[in-house]
Amino acid sequence: MNIETNFFKRLNDWVNGEADRLFPELHETDAPKPPEPVATIGPLPNKDVLFLTSYQAVALIVVIGMVSILLYTVYKLPLFGVADNPAVNEVVERYVEKGLEETGAVNVVAGMILDYRAFDTLGESSVLLLAITSVMMLLLKDEKNTDPDEELIEAHEAVIEDHNRDMILQTMTIILMPAIMLYGIYVILNGHLSPGGGFSGGAILGAGLILFASGFGHNRVKKFFNMKTFRTLTTIALLGYGVLKTYSFLLGANHLPTGIPLGTPGAIFSSGLIFVLDICVGLIVACTMYGFFSVFSRGEI
Amino acid sequence: MNVIYELILIVFLFVCAIGAFLSERLLIAVVIFMSYSLVMSVIWALLQSPDLAITEAAVGAGVSGILFFITLKRIHALKGTKDE
Numbered sequence: 001m002n003i004e005t006n007f008f009k010r011l012n013d014w015v016n017g018e019a020d021r022l023f024p025e026l027h028e029t030d031a032p033k034p035p036e037p038v039a040t041i042g043p044l045p046n047k048d049v050l051f052l053t054s055y056q057a058v059a060l061i062v063v064i065g066m067v068s069i070l071l072y073t074v075y076k077l078p079l080f081g082v083a084d085n086p087a088v089n090e091v092v093e094r095y096v097e098k099g100l101e102e103t104g105a106v107n108v109v110a111g112m113i114l115d116y117r118a119f120d121t122l123g124e125s126s127v128l129l130l131a132i133t134s135v136m137m138l139l140l141k142d143e144k145n146t147d148p149d150e151e152l153i154e155a156h157e158a159v160i161e162d163h164n165r166d167m168i169l170q171t172m173t174i175i176l177m178p179a180i181m182l183y184g185i186y187v188i189l190n191g192h193l194s195p196g197g198g199f200s201g202g203a204i205l206g207a208g209l210i211l212f213a214s215g216f217g218h219n220r221v222k223k224f225f226n227m228k229t230f231r232t233l234t235t236i237a238l239l240g241y242g243v244l245k246t247y248s249f250l251l252g253a254n255h256l257p258t259g260i261p262l263g264t265p266g267a268i269f270s271s272g273l274i275f276v277l278d279i280c281v282g283l284i285v286a287c288t289m290y291g292f293f294s295v296f297s298r299g300e301i
Numbered sequence: 302m303n304v305i306y307e308l309i310l311i312v313f314l315f316v317c318a319i320g321a322f323l324s325e326r327l328l329i330a331v332v333i334f335m336s337y338s339l340v341m342s343v344i345w346a347l348l349q350s351p352d353l354a355i356t357e358a359a360v361g362a363g364v365s366g367i368l369f370f371i372t373l374k375r376i377h378a379l380k381g382t383k384d385e
Contacts, residue, residue, distance in 0.1 A: 014376075109352045187355065195351035203359035210367055289364050296371040 104262030104271035173215035180208035188282035198281025206289025
């Protein structure tokens with residue numbers, strides 16, 4: 001048999017879950033084999049041995065090449081802490097000195113990522129949305145990639161799972177869940193005052209939802225967070241971010257004042273748009289984090 | 302005192318990084334990777350960037366580990382569980 005078709009057949013089996021190991025030869029010691037007559041175990045075909053050894057050699061060469069390219073780049077970087085580095089210019093000084101005055105955010109990092117560099121954050125949010133879209137394209141279940149037998153088996157397993165929930169996990173979820181959600185909301189809403197902000201707070205919210213889903217099952221989460229909520233929230237949040245900020249990007253940040261007063265630094269309703277943008281980013285991140293979990297584990301949201 | 306604490310953390314970071322790819326079972330590799338993220342988040346906090354510390358703890362030690370676990374479950378690579 002040709003080596004390539006052999007390998008791709010194995011890869012295909014492995015991806016489809018029919019074979020446990022991609023390279024069963026490499027894992028022979030893992031599981032005790034059922035006793036077989038010795039005569040049937042022959043040496044591997046020469047071509048397979050050649051392929052396996054050359055595969056490892058090529059992988060080693062590629063990795064060493066990558067590492068040397070990266071190390072060479074590090075060697076070419078400017079030295080640490082030298083005064084005429086490209087990174088040492090008036091921008092940093094301006095952010096630190098005028099940041100509070102111009103953005104109204106006590107947390108200078110929030111002022112940077114959501115005001116001076118708001119374009120970067122829009123890109124990050126779009127990347128998250130793109131990632132969850134690709135995962136959904138690959139893993140979401142519909143009538144074309146499931147068959148009735150499989151669905152029956154899965155429904156059966158779900159019923160068994162519902163009756164055998166882990167009590168320790170459930171009790172801990174009941175205790176921890178309110179604290180986690182409250183902390184996530186606190187981190188999002190306090191993004192301009194204290195460390196944190198949309199991304200970290202959204203990740204905490206998403207982790208709380210994941211904990212609840214693994215403790216009480218997806219069906220309980222579906223009662224308040226289903227596909228429709230997911231779509232609405234992500235669309236509204238990303239669109240809101242875009243509408244609030246794109247006008248400023250298009251004009252090269254030479255925009256008219258928003259009209260929202262910056263407020264007293266340190267108050268919760270201060271720093272203008274940053275407060276709203278933090279909520280938008282938090283919603284997107286929380287939805288995508290839970291979306292990844294749900295689509296990966298169940299193939300649906 | 303602080304220097305010794307930081308040194309211990311960095312040694313632990315190296316041990317985790319090497320251990321993660323030397324471990325034979327993928328489940329153990331993921332757990333070691335999560336502890337690597339936890340140590341890294343403490344180091345971020347010591348380097349006075351609490352923003353990164355919170356994000357690293359939530360994403361690195363929490364969500365990405367869970368995603369790895371689910372992937373292992375989907376490809377039936379979790380040994381010693383009911384799933385196998």
